[in-house]
Amino acid sequence: MLNGQMPIFILKEGTSRDQGKNAQKNNIDAAKAIAEAVRTTLGPKGMDKMLVDSIGDIIISNDGATILKEMDVDHPTAKMIVEVAKSQDTAVGDGTTTSVVLAGEFLKQAEELLEQGVHPTVIANGYRLAVNQAKKELDAIAKDVKDDKSLEQVARTALSGKNIGLGGDMLYKLIVKAVNAVAEEKNHKFTVEPSSIKIDKKSGGSVNETELIMGLVIDKEKVHSKMPSVVNDAKIALIDSALEIKKTEIEAKVQISDPSKIQDFLDQEVDTFKEMVSKIKKSGANVVLCQKGIDDIAQHYLAKEGIYAVRRVKKSDMEKLAKATGAKLVTNLDDLSASYLGSAKKVEEKKIGDDRMTFVTGCSNPKAVSILIRGGTEHVVSEIERALNDAIRVVAITKEDGKILPGGGAVESELSLRIRSYAASVGGREQLAIDAFAKALEVIPRTLAENAGMDPINTLIQLKAEHEKKNINTGINFSDNKVSDMYAIGVFDPLKVKRHALESAVEVATMILRIDDVIASKKSAPSPGGQGGMGGMGGMGGMPPY
Structure with missing residues (x-):
């Protein structure tokens, strides 16, 4: 009530409203919950999720985009995080879990700054400066693809951790053959249309019976x-x-x-x-x-x-x-x-x-080829199809772009180090946000280590020590559960996938940070007599008077 006047209600009955810090906390919690849901699937030793829909159909997958698409997400902020995975999947075909985990971690680090009184706009600006610097550093770290062996290693890395049974070694060679078949060269640049590779699946038989047909x-x-x-x-x-x-x-x-x-x-x-x-x-x-x-x-x-x-x-x-x-x-x-x-x-x-x-x-x-997938059960065949679709897209963009990065958390460890030294050169309050960005990047090697059953703190300390010695290609070797040179063991990630994951994670994190008011309207039931709810002017669902 203002100066003895009647309160003025401006929103419909049943509308709920969260404001200020409460709205920010709810949004960040929702984003962190989504990131947490897919975090255990990251990396070659990540676990799978079983998704059961309303009619009892089952999907078993560790593909971030598939999991989030099938989850019935209702929270509006959580839906924004799901969109990140979709956008990553549409643009580059892989790195969906990475982008979601990074978005969740950027918001988690931002939450600590918000509690210290740093304004959301300052954090958003700091994150933008940091991601622009990170993209420059990625270009500096990236190496050229020399031959088909490198492409095979990219396919192998993309397929690692997917539930594809014993046929992995045969599959990555088959993927590179298929991509090379449909690739077209113009002015010394390759263009690859992944849709020219048709994937058919038939359950029954073994994964090793999967074949590439130079035709259709x-x-x-x-x-x-x-x-x-x-x-x-x-x-x-x-x-x-x-x-x-x-x-x-x-x-x-x-x-x-x-x-x-x-x-x-x-x-x-x-x-x-x-x-x-x-x-x-x-x-x-x-x-x-x-x-x-x-x-x-x-x-x-x-x-x-x-x-x-x-x-x-x-x-x-x-x-x-x-x-x-x-x-x-x-x-x-x-x-x-x-x-x-x-x-x-x-x-x-x-x-x-x-x-x-x-x-x-x-x-x-032929400028269009087929891959016929075989596998023991329908669920296995469907997961192989998802894995192949991801790997084909990844190999295709690597063929086009011609740039690769070391995998196994090596890039994130190196970027974290470089962004920290960049933060010192920026100064001001933005420096705090840039430092938070650098710290958030460590979530990738930490999660990879956790999912592999390694000690995450010891692994991060070892990675930091190696990267401070200028060993920029050092990442987590999952075969021996130790840190080693990723180029030496052939674990590569495409430059485009990493770049897009960082960009989309920062975009959604800064968008969520800038929200300080969530107004959710609910459809009100029509009142008796068809008066469109005019009778219920009293309770506005916690709305303050204006």
């Missing part, structure tokens, strides 16, 4: 049993229209008064299909992959001509087939000619598990 696998069988199961020296036609008689746009009825005309009508339909098949045969095609349907009569005549045909192939697969075989998509059969056909050494139908699939193999210089 389509999860479809031939449309007619009389068609050949194997076509050598395949000439492939990609047709994106239906091999069916089109229905008219307007409703029409055909009345036949003379019974003898019925057969003529049916013959005419058959002739139409015969003509379609003869156009295909004339072009020289012996394999037809159709995006839409193929009529039963057309199937019969295609089988008669010994042409292998598949129908209802996905549009994305048609585009990849064009890249793999060199074929051009045809909409009108009249346009089909030898120049539109693609080629492959072999097209065959194979039974994989319980399903029949079409394999297009032996393409010369």
Whole structure:
């Protein structure tokens, strides 16, 4: 009540409001809780999470983005942290757990400064100065990728810790082969489109049976049993229209008064299909992959001509087939000619598990390839698929960027040291925030050590000692549970992944720090008589009068 006047309520009934330090504490606690949820999954010895959804479906994964996507997060600040993982996953495909753990730690360190009376804007400015300096230092530490061996080590590091059974050594070589196959070089710079690598999965069999096909696998069988199961020296036609008689746009009825005309009508339909098949045969095609349907009569005549045909192939697969075989998509059969056909050494139908699939193999210089994943159970196969998707993206950006960093917490340990010395040169209150940033970076080697069952304090002391001696590539060796040179044991991280993880973690941390008021509205139930809740002006959910 102000000067004896009635209180003025400006927000809807049921609206809750947190202000000042209380709002900041709630937000930071929510962010720390999300970071804590995924922290144990970090590194090659990280643990997995089992996620069970409302209908009982199970996902077992240690991929940060997958875990956070499947968690039913309700708190608005926690949702912002989940967005960090999504953004990291979309941009570079890996480092999702790192970015979330860093964001949580930046906020934890900021909380201590807030309690000492440092203003949130000062902390935000300090963090921005620190991340800009960190990016410069990353560029200085990074080394060039020399050969495929380095790319294999990048893939190996990305796959380490994923639940992929015994096939890891074979998988990272397979990933590099796939990326090299679809990479295109222009002006001595590579561009890689990860979507050109198609991943198919079939449970049953062993992880070691996972294979790279220099061509494409389509999860479809031939449309007619009389068609050949194997076509050598395949000439492939990609047709994106239906091999069916089109229905008219307007409703029409055909009345036949003379019974003898019925057969003529049916013959005419058959002739139409015969003509379609003869156009295909004339072009020289012996394999037809159709995006839409193929009529039963057309199937019969295609089988008669010994042409292998598949129908209802996905549009994305048609585009990849064009890249793999060199074929051009045809909409009108009249346009089909030898120049539109693609080629492959072999097209065959194979039974994989319980399903029949079409394999297009032996393409010369394919710009789209397939990886067929095998594994004991559906859950194993799904986790391998997630791991491969991450590793393919990581190898692709390393191929494009050509820069790598030492892994195993070596980069964070070195950055922490360099940012501390940079803080001294800045001075002022921002120096406190830059120091906090440097301290927060140590969460990565500390967590890696914890997850590997090592003593985190001793490990950090050893890392600091080595980095002070200018051994900038020293990180945690998980094979022997000690610190050693990461380049010597082949543990590499791509520069782009680290840079993006730091940027996105700082962005979300500074955004959360600057929030000092959380106003959450709730939908109020309509009051009796349909007056839109006018009757409840009294209790405004703790709202102060203005």
